[in-house]
Amino acid sequence: MTGATASTSITVTASPEEVYGLVSDLPRMGEWSPENTGGRWVGRRRGPAVGARFVGTNKGARRWWPTTTLVTDATPGRRFAFETRLGPVMAAEWVYDIAPVEDGGCSVTETWTDHRPGALVAVGKLVTGVDDRVAFTHSMLETTLQRLKATAENGR
Secondary structure (H helix, E strand, O other), X not given: OOOOEEEEEEEEOOOHHHHHHHHOOHHHHHHOOOOXXXXXXXXXXXXXXXXOEEEEEEEOOOOEEEEEEEEEEEEOOOXXXXXXXEOXXXXXXXXXXXXXXXXXXXXXXXXXXXOOOHHHHHHHHHHHOOOOHHHHHHHHHHHHHHHHHHHHHHOO
């Protein structure tokens, strides 16, 4: 499954800086994601900065599991990206690309790329209860962005 991707976009009536502030606030991600339940920044560098680490918690149909996240891009108002790791193995890359639109607001594109080796794909199915990770993640991205949009546009 290595290299599989899912991506979706949405237009939000909020500034790119406001939306960046939301997507880069990883402890809040549990408010929008159907799978992530939040987490906490760890280590010396905290918050949305390249090299910062975050321990996230996720819940699936069968059980919960932690992931370690490493921020790889933190360009305010434009791009926020991170890798999730399961121990020493990179499992996935998550990217939020944000761009202003002509009528005001911005477009947000969330992209997930699977980097799990074959053995972790099999373990992932057992842990999460998800057989088709690409289809599930695509649906999850749509839900996450719809909820993010509602938060950004309602000023919560």
